[in-house]
Amino acid sequence: MSNALELPMILDLIAAPSLLEEFISRRGDALAVDAGAVQRLGAQCLQVLLAARAAWAADGQKLLLENITEEFSATLELLGATPDDLTHDLSHDAQQDGPILDNKELAA
Amino acid sequence: MEDPMAAIRETFFQECDEQLAELETGLIAMENGTAETETVNAVFRAVHSMKGGAGIFALDALVRFAHVFETALDKVRSGTLAATPAVLGVFLRAADVLADLVHAARENTSVDNARTATMVAEFDKINNDCETPSPAPAKTAPAAGSGLFEAALEEQNSAWEISFTPRAELYAKANETAIILRELRRLGEIDVRLDASCLPELSELDPEGAYLTWHIKLTSDCDEAAIRHVFEFVEDDCVLLITPPEPQGFVPGTVITGDNGFKFEFFPPPEDEEPAPEPEAAVPPPPREAPAAAKNPAVEVMAAKAESAAAVSATIRVDLDRVDRMIDLVGELVINEAMLSQRVLEAGIARASGVAMALEELEHLTREIQDSVMAIRAQPVRSVFQRMPRLVREVAAQTHKQVRLVTEGEGTEVDKTVIERIADPLTHMIRNAIDHGLESTERRIEIGKPAEGTVKLIALHRSGRIVLEVSDDGAGINRARVREKAVENGVIAADAQLSDDEIDNLIFLPGFSTAAKVSDISGRGVGMDVVRQSVAALGGRISITSRPGLGSTFTLSLPLTLAVLDGMVVSAHGHTLIIPLSAIVETLKPRAQDVFPLDHEINVLALRGGYVPMVDIANSLCYSESFIEPEQSVALLVEGEGGVRAVLLVDAIHGQRQVVIKSLEANYRAVPGIGAATVMGDGRVALILDVDAMVRNARSDAGRGAELAVTEAV
Numbered sequence: 001m002s003n004a005l006e007l008p009m010i011l012d013l014i015a016a017p018s019l020l021e022e023f024i025s026r027r028g029d030a031l032a033v034d035a036g037a038v039q040r041l042g043a044q045c046l047q048v049l050l051a052a053r054a055a056w057a058a059d060g061q062k063l064l065l066e067n068i069t070e071e072f073s074a075t076l077e078l079l080g081a082t083p084d085d086l087t088h089d090l091s092h093d094a095q096q097d098g099p100i101l102d103n104k105e106l107a108a
Numbered sequence: 109m110e111d112p113m114a115a116i117r118e119t120f121f122q123e124c125d126e127q128l129a130e131l132e133t134g135l136i137a138m139e140n141g142t143a144e145t146e147t148v149n150a151v152f153r154a155v156h157s158m159k160g161g162a163g164i165f166a167l168d169a170l171v172r173f174a175h176v177f178e179t180a181l182d183k184v185r186s187g188t189l190a191a192t193p194a195v196l197g198v199f200l201r202a203a204d205v206l207a208d209l210v211h212a213a214r215e216n217t218s219v220d221n222a223r224t225a226t227m228v229a230e231f232d233k234i235n236n237d238c239e240t241p242s243p244a245p246a247k248t249a250p251a252a253g254s255g256l257f258e259a260a261l262e263e264q265n266s267a268w269e270i271s272f273t274p275r276a277e278l279y280a281k282a283n284e285t286a287i288i289l290r291e292l293r294r295l296g297e298i299d300v301r302l303d304a305s306c307l308p309e310l311s312e313l314d315p316e317g318a319y320l321t322w323h324i325k326l327t328s329d330c331d332e333a334a335i336r337h338v339f340e341f342v343e344d345d346c347v348l349l350i351t352p353p354e355p356q357g358f359v360p361g362t363v364i365t366g367d368n369g370f371k372f373e374f375f376p377p378p379e380d381e382e383p384a385p386e387p388e389a390a391v392p393p394p395p396r397e398a399p400a401a402a403k404n405p406a407v408e409v410m411a412a413k414a415e416s417a418a419a420v421s422a423t424i425r426v427d428l429d430r431v432d433r434m435i436d437l438v439g440e441l442v443i444n445e446a447m448l449s450q451r452v453l454e455a456g457i458a459r460a461s462g463v464a465m466a467l468e469e470l471e472h473l474t475r476e477i478q479d480s481v482m483a484i485r486a487q488p489v490r491s492v493f494q495r496m497p498r499l500v501r502e503v504a505a506q507t508h509k510q511v512r513l514v515t516e517g518e519g520t521e522v523d524k525t526v527i528e529r530i531a532d533p534l535t536h537m538i539r540n541a542i543d544h545g546l547e548s549t550e551r552r553i554e555i556g557k558p559a560e561g562t563v564k565l566i567a568l569h570r571s572g573r574i575v576l577e578v579s580d581d582g583a584g585i586n587r588a589r590v591r592e593k594a595v596e597n598g599v600i601a602a603d604a605q606l607s608d609d610e611i612d613n614l615i616f617l618p619g620f621s622t623a624a625k626v627s628d629i630s631g632r633g634v635g636m637d638v639v640r641q642s643v644a645a646l647g648g649r650i651s652i653t654s655r656p657g658l659g660s661t662f663t664l665s666l667p668l669t670l671a672v673l674d675g676m677v678v679s680a681h682g683h684t685l686i687i688p689l690s691a692i693v694e695t696l697k698p699r700a701q702d703v704f705p706l707d708h709e710i711n712v713l714a715l716r717g718g719y720v721p722m723v724d725i726a727n728s729l730c731y732s733e734s735f736i737e738p739e740q741s742v743a744l745l746v747e748g749e750g751g752v753r754a755v756l757l758v759d760a761i762h763g764q765r766q767v768v769i770k771s772l773e774a775n776y777r778a779v780p781g782i783g784a785a786t787v788m789g790d791g792r793v794a795l796i797l798d799v800d801a802m803v804r805n806a807r808s809d810a811g812r813g814a815e816l817a818v819t820e821a822v
Contacts, residue, residue: 013279016315023310043274043285047307047319055310078289080300080322 006034011045019045023052029061033086036067041075049086056088063088113165119425120161124210127154129494131203136497139196148191151199152181156333158210160340167213170206173224176231177202178333186352189234198230204498268335269351270324276317278345285322291338296328428524431484438474438481439672439768445474446765446789475766478672482523486668489567489574490518492531496538496565503542510549510560511542517567522574522668529646530576530666533639537578537662538563540636545580545660555657557581573690574668579661585654587611612652612660616640647783649748649800675767675796676744677788678758681726681736684794686767686786687756691799693745695761698722698738710806711738713755720745721806722755725797728805729781748803756802769796781805 003026008015023031033049056063065087073083134151137143159174181199183189205227212219270292274285292298303321307313326335332350339348449467457463493515504511522530546552546561553559566577587608594600594614606614616636636650643650648666667673667690675686676695702714703722712719722743726732741757748754767786772779772795783798 012284013282013316020310020313020315027310041286042279043320044279044315044318047304047317048310048313048315050304050320051307051310051313054307058309075286078286078293078300080302080324085302085304 003029003031004034005031006036007038009037010040011038012040012042013044016042016044016048020048020051023048023055027055028059030063031056031061032064032066034066035069035072038069038072041072041079043079046076046079046081050081053086053088060090061088062090117165120165121210121214122425123161124158124214127158128203128207128210129491130154131206132200132494132497135196135199135203138191139193139200148181148185152178152185155181155206156336158206159333160337162213163337163340165213167209169219169224170209170213173202173206173209173228175333176228177206179331180231180235182331182333183235195234198227198234200497200501202227202231204501207498267353268324268326268328268332269349269353270326270335271321271347271349271351272324272339273321273347274318274342275345275347276314278342279316279318281342281345283342283345285320288338288342289322289324292324292326292335295330295334295338296326298327299325301325426484431481435481435485438478442474442478442672442766442768443787443789445470447791450789478766482672485524486521487524487527488519488521489527489530489576492527492534493518493565493567495531496534499535499538500542500563503539507543508549509542509546511546512560512562513538513565514562515565520567520569520574522567522666526574526646526666526668529642530664533642533650533664534565534576534578536636536639537664538565541578541580541582541660541662545582547583569668570665573665576664576666577661578664579659581659584656584658584660585612585615585652587654587656590614608654612654615652616650673767673769673786673796674764675786676764677762677794678725678742678744679760679762680729680758681731683726683729683731684762684788684792685725685758686794686796687744687746688783688796688799689764691746691748693747693753696743696745698741698743698755698757700739703738709735713738713743715745715755720753720755722757723802723806724757725802726759728802746799746803748800752803754803754806756797756799767794767796 005022005026007019011019053063063086065083068083076082076086131151131154134143134147134154137147138151155174155178159171159178162170162174177199180189180195180202184191184195189195205224209219209224211217272285272288274283278285289298289300301323303323304319306321307319313319328334332352335350336343339346445467449471452463452467496515497513500511500513541563542561546563547555547557549559552561562581564577564579566575566579568575568577590611591600591606591614594611594617595602599614599617600606616639640650643664643666646666648664650665651663652660653663654660673686674689676689676692678685678687696715698713703711704714704719705711706721709727711722713722722738724736724741727735736757736759738757741759742761744756744758744761746754746756767788769784770786772782772785775785779795781798781801782795783801784796785793786796788794
């Protein structure tokens with residue numbers, strides 16, 4: 001793993017711009033995201049995480065989510081997402097594309 | 109420091125007043141059968157908005173009652189409860205209770221809890237009534253439904269489909285989807301599906317934008333209001349679609365109205381869409397169907413929403429003081445402009461010069477500004493009229509009479525100050541019409557009239573004034589009784605000869621009430637004279653016409669505005685006076701042979717075959733001891749209230765101009781014969797004549813016999 005990103009404790013509206021920058025600056029390489037500190041997750045940071053996952057998938061790079069806290073996974077679930085929606089593991093491509101593609105179909 | 113919540117609270121109560129008015133109008137429209145589909149939604153929204161606002165201020169009693177009310181209204185909206193006259197009667201009474209609760213909350217006073225409780229009980233009754241006879245449509249709809257299918261339907265029946273697309277503003281206002289979803293989870297089990305299809309590429313993502321849509325399936329037996337409550341603070345900042353748990357889905361063409369007034373319509377699904385599942389298949393329709401159907405409407409929603417946003421921004425709420433300040437300033441501008449004209453004139457600048465021309469343009473502009481500013485204050489009388497149905501209901505209930513109120517001309521516009529001050533006189537007149545005017549129901553039936561009495565309230569514009577009429581189809585004025593009472597009270601001599609009209613007008617005298625018994629509603633003898641005084645204080649007049657057995661009509665005539673007036677500038681014995689243009693019928697030069705003296709000081713003028721009393725302005729205002737020679741004067745034929753005419757004699761007419769009215773009472777004191785004052789172009793104060801008082805004086809001075817002889821021939 002050549003790159004790592006530790007998520008801040010509070011992922012709210014204010015955290016979203018810097019989070020986006022962090023992802024953009026790390027683009028092009030496999031990335032391990034450490035969610036161990038996260039206590040709060042807001043929808044706008046979720047957007048960044050989802051977009052990052054799509055970007056990493058498009059680049060054919062690995063994106064992993066590690067040390068998921070209970071708070072983080074509970075909020076993800078509440079928002080209708082799973083940790084799998086946020087990771088891109090090359091070995092599980094087929095499965096993971098599932099939910100996102102499903103949504104694309106809906107939009108079509 | 110002032111409490112910022114106090115201001116918000118005040119705004120809430122102002123909005124409550126508007127919502128209550130809307131509620132009342134809507135319910136009455138429903139009662140009269142003139143309601144449109146939108147009406148019931150508007151009624152529901154009104155109650156719902158009040159409940160929402162009351163929640164913020166923890167006005168629990170209000171919230172609780174509004175909730176019960178709203179629940180019943182929602183049943184009407186969804187068609188499970190028929191809006192029968194009985195039901196609407198309950199709703200109207202409930203609206204009254206709600207108004208009381210709002211009032212109590214505003215004034216921090218207590219409310220009649222028993223009345224509220226009775227209302228709640230009535231609601232329980234109609235709610236129960238509607239539940240027993242009509243089974244849920246879901247169960248009757250599929251004729252050939254197998255047990256399994258029905259079970260599937262039942263199960264689906266309790267799942268609400270909610271589609272929620274926040275906009276960036278929602279987050280910017282520190283709201284959070286996660287919190288909303290958590291709230292929603294309190295209502296029941298939720299199944300959240302996230303739609304990230306609109307999410308852009310990472311490099312194009314605005315971190316503060318909003319790209320996600322949530323499709324939520326809520327399994328709960330809560331009502332729509334409860335769901336909307338969750339979205340209460342964000343509904344302006346999101347696209348929200350709430351689909352009730354109906355197995356058939358929406359029939360194409362169904363129109364749903366959102367809380368903030370937007371509408372969307374369901375369209376039939378495209379032909380090539382997969383057919384609806386066979387009953388045997390025993391599967392609920394694919395969950396995708398509802399959101400897919402919602403796609404099209406979503407576009408509609410946004411378009412409609414943009415529209416409604418435009419409609420909302422078309423009005424602003426402005427503190428009245430600011431408007432008043434502006435009106436004052438415009439008044440000063442008008443005076444200033446007049447002064448400038450005067451100076452230019454005095455400087456001897458030619459009329460065709462550039463300065464004079466520019467000045468003329470300025471004059472036009474000033475006038476236009478003034479008109480526009482006055483228009484800001486103009487309001488339809490609707491706001492006053494809307495209070496009357498409740499009054500009628502209450503007075504009718506107290507007097508055990510059946511009364512129908514008919515209103516006309518609610519859209520008639522008049523200055524806000526006038527609006528505020530006509531409510532009390534109108535209230536009194538309507539009470540009076542019901543309590544004294546209409547006969548008892550038994551009596552009406554006995555004499556072959558419809559059991560239900562009618563009280564009519566009409567507003568219209570007539571020659572620069574607003575005319576309000578309150579009429580009833582009751583017994584009319586009992587002239588014998590009025591006369592008897594007047595003699596009893598020493599108002600008139602026992603042998604006085606009075607015309608019918610004069611007897612009718614006796615009821616405007618202080619301490620006059622002919623009701624056999626004093627009631628709570630009216631008849632304390634502080635009646636019509638108070639009305640007349642308050643109307644006169646507004647520069648208005650009141651008159652009555654009555655036909656025995658057919659009813660009475662009270663006519664109020666008021667100036668449209670209390671701030672400016674078009675007047676004729678005249679002079680009398682060296683004093684400049686303004687005569688309101690609206691009162692002037694014509695001006696003429698009297699000829700000696702047309703003037704006939706009645707006694708040593710009163711003359712009448714022969715005019716086209718009739719006689720009109722003449723009033724020497726200078727003499728009657730005590731400017732001069734002597735009398736003006738009619739041939740030397742200019743005569744103005746004026747008309748007072750009720751079409752009564754007189755000829756006013758002045759020295760000369762100096763022209764016509766718009767003047768800004770300055771109250772004489774406020775700045776000095778009331779002067780008989782003078783209505784108000786104004787500041788002229790040369791900076792001098794000129795008095796504005798009270799034409800009615802002048803005409804009245806002329807008539808009473810001229811003596812009754814003479815008056816009768818000279819009337820109406822002109």
